Amino acid sequence: MSKMIEIRWHGRGGQGAKTAALLFADACLGAGMYIQAFPEYGPERTGAPVASYNRISGEPITIHSAVESPSVVVILDPTLIGAVDVMKGLPQDGVVLVNTNETTEEMGKKLGLNGQKLFVLDASTISKETIGRDIPNTPMLGALVGATGMVDFDSMIEDTEAKLKKKFRNKPEVIAGNVQAIRQAYETVKAQHA
Amino acid sequence: MSETKTETSLKGVKNLAALTGNEAVAQALRQINPDVIAAYPITPATEIVQIFSTYVSDGLVNTEFVAVESEHSAMSATIGASAAGARAMTATSSQGLALMWEMLYIASGLRRPIVMPVVNRALSSPINIHCDHSDTMGARDAGWLHIFSEDAQEAYDNTIQAIRISEHPDIQLPTMVTMDGFIISHGMEVVKMLDDDVVRDFVGTYKPDTYLLDVDKPVTMGGLDFTDFYFEHRRQLAEPMEAAPGVVKQIGEEYGKLTGRKFGLYEGYMLDDADYVMVLLGSTAGTAKTIIPELRAKGIKAGLLKLRMFRPFPYDEVAGLLAGRKAVAVMDRSDGLAGLGGPLFGEIRSALYEAKQRPPLADYVYGLGGRDCGPAQLMQVFEDMQKMAVTGAAANRVNYLGVRE
Numbered sequence: 001m002s003k004m005i006e007i008r009w010h011g012r013g014g015q016g017a018k019t020a021a022l023l024f025a026d027a028c029l030g031a032g033m034y035i036q037a038f039p040e041y042g043p044e045r046t047g048a049p050v051a052s053y054n055r056i057s058g059e060p061i062t063i064h065s066a067v068e069s070p071s072v073v074v075i076l077d078p079t080l081i082g083a084v085d086v087m088k089g090l091p092q093d094g095v096v097l098v099n100t101n102e103t104t105e106e107m108g109k110k111l112g113l114n115g116q117k118l119f120v121l122d123a124s125t126i127s128k129e130t131i132g133r134d135i136p137n138t139p140m141l142g143a144l145v146g147a148t149g150m151v152d153f154d155s156m157i158e159d160t161e162a163k164l165k166k167k168f169r170n171k172p173e174v175i176a177g178n179v180q181a182i183r184q185a186y187e188t189v190k191a192q193h194a
Numbered sequence: 195m196s197e198t199k200t201e202t203s204l205k206g207v208k209n210l211a212a213l214t215g216n217e218a219v220a221q222a223l224r225q226i227n228p229d230v231i232a233a234y235p236i237t238p239a240t241e242i243v244q245i246f247s248t249y250v251s252d253g254l255v256n257t258e259f260v261a262v263e264s265e266h267s268a269m270s271a272t273i274g275a276s277a278a279g280a281r282a283m284t285a286t287s288s289q290g291l292a293l294m295w296e297m298l299y300i301a302s303g304l305r306r307p308i309v310m311p312v313v314n315r316a317l318s319s320p321i322n323i324h325c326d327h328s329d330t331m332g333a334r335d336a337g338w339l340h341i342f343s344e345d346a347q348e349a350y351d352n353t354i355q356a357i358r359i360s361e362h363p364d365i366q367l368p369t370m371v372t373m374d375g376f377i378i379s380h381g382m383e384v385v386k387m388l389d390d391d392v393v394r395d396f397v398g399t400y401k402p403d404t405y406l407l408d409v410d411k412p413v414t415m416g417g418l419d420f421t422d423f424y425f426e427h428r429r430q431l432a433e434p435m436e437a438a439p440g441v442v443k444q445i446g447e448e449y450g451k452l453t454g455r456k457f458g459l460y461e462g463y464m465l466d467d468a469d470y471v472m473v474l475l476g477s478t479a480g481t482a483k484t485i486i487p488e489l490r491a492k493g494i495k496a497g498l499l500k501l502r503m504f505r506p507f508p509y510d511e512v513a514g515l516l517a518g519r520k521a522v523a524v525m526d527r528s529d530g531l532a533g534l535g536g537p538l539f540g541e542i543r544s545a546l547y548e549a550k551q552r553p554p555l556a557d558y559v560y561g562l563g564g565r566d567c568g569p570a571q572l573m574q575v576f577e578d579m580q581k582m583a584v585t586g587a588a589a590n591r592v593n594y595l596g597v598r599e
Contacts (some may be wrong), residue, residue, distance in 0.1 A: 016399065021382075022212075022382055025212050025382050026212045026382075029204075029211075029212045029384055030209060032204045032205055034204070034381055034384055035206070035212055035382065035383065035384060036381060036382065037212070037381070037382040038377075038380060038382065041323070041376055041380065059202055060202055060384075062344075062345070062481070062484060063480060063481050063484045063485045063569070064374070064377050064378070064381070064478060064480045064481050065566050065567055065568035065569065066566045066568060068568065098473075113294040
């Protein structure tokens with residue numbers, strides 16, 4: 001992969017948009033790719049709209065300015081649609097993933113798609129059933145891999161598990177749930193490929 | 195180092211890590227394993243010492259960690275520990291650096307080889323936590339060596355090298371190693387780390403020449419000098435600054451042999467035959483590297499001079515590199531409020547005074563308070579340079595890039 005891919009994550013403070021970008025970058029590095037992951041720092045409060053970004057490339061990444069025109073947008077919280085311009089800069093051949101219980105048709109209309117490829121999944125329900133809480137970031141990580149195929153799923157899940165083990169060394173019970181959530185989301189999105 | 199060319203494949207590279215700039219510098223501090231760190235938290239540098247404190251509590255380092263009540267105390271305690279013979283460090287940013295002010299001059303006056311990572315952040319007022327270079331630029335005459343880093347890798351590499359530079363017998367001065375706030379400090383990138391024992395061998399054991407606890411060789415530090423000796427002692431501070439470029443290059447070569455990443459006083463990117471040269475410090479240099487090949491593809495000979503050393507300033511090298519170019523644009527991520535642009539502009543103009551073929555020169559103040567500076571803005575500057583080359587002078591000597599007027 002020589003062309004650089006840029007990803008924008010939309011979420012609300014506390015949903016893990018930053019962590020998702022960091023985990024995804026780490027998994028891509030594990031696959032031998034150059035990475036960047038960075039959040040947009042503003043006045044952060046739980047529940048306030050936040051964004052984070054990835055750049056992934058087969059070549060060294062030196063650019064240090066904002067991501068203006070991502071090829072993939074991941075929306076952790078559908079209530080942001082309308083409140084934040086989630087489609088900003090997304091080209092016609094871009095990909096958008098939404099955590100929602102609505103259908104592709106309903107969500108597509110809401111987003112005002114203009115040729116972009118849309119994937120929907122109910123990551124919140126997956127998260128509640130597997131992790132026990134509504135933390136949609138890790139299932140959306142699986143969905144992103146399912147939608148883009150940017151990294152090998154098995155190596156991604158291995159990498160993410162290792163990272164989660166480090167992060168939650170005092171809470172091992174959340175790891176299995178997260179891994180299950182990622183897998184379920186990945187399968188859900190894989191099935192939506194036309 | 196002139197033109198850079200590095201192997202890009204990550205296959206089989208050892209010790210690869212996805213790290214933020216703060217994490218990378220905290221790792222460097224762990225590997226350096228200093229005797230003392232005294233610090234006070236301040237955004238966006240807090241994580242460096244916060245992460246380091248976990249290394250202390252996990253027993254990964256032997257460092258005495260001193261949690262102090264302010265940055266003034268942090269620098270005071272670091273100077274005290276250094277004077278006692280310890281390898282002592284701290285880290286800070288912005289207002290924290292400002293609060294250290296009087297102690298910065300004391301650190302250099304006492305010839306303490308303290309290394310301090312500084313995360314560049316705007317100064318109040320108005321309050322702002324994001325990147326510009328106003329904080330360390332204000333300390334440019336404090337007798338500290340001043341090294342800028344483009345990315346997390348360089349922040350890591352520079353922190354390790356700075357120990358050797360500061361402690362070199364011909365230098366014995368403090369060094370600040372800077373990286374851009376949030377853009378680098380909180381941005382995760384690929385960092386090629388060294389093995390712990392490689393870093394420990396490279397920095398070596400600190401053997402201070404003079405220190406207060408050496409009862410066999412008693413010395414006075416911080417003595418009173420009136421009209422009799424103050425001038426002589428201050429004059430002596432100029433000597434290590436004259437020696438510094440040679441030492442920095444020598445240690446940068448040695449580090450290059452060890453790592454494959456060679457360092458000098460500056461980095462040139464497509465510079466050798468460039469007609470239009472942009473001079474930059476810090477992370478925006480990386481952004482410039484993405485547009486210069488585009489300009490080259492259109493037949494426009496664009497190039498970049500990224501300065502690594504700001505103090506001492508490499509006047510002669512810069513003059514040699516910039517004389518005879520068709521146009522030069524200086525990028526200042528702080529406004530000197532001096533009446534004629536930012537601090538880098540002043541240095542570049544001064545460096546070019548004796549040059550036979552002085553190029554048309556313009557200053558661009560950009561990115562204050564974290565204002566994004568992307569490819570489009572930099573492209574605009576290269577367009578301006580092409581006009582300057584035709585008219586022989588800049589339309590405006592000082593420009594404010596990306597500001598709403």
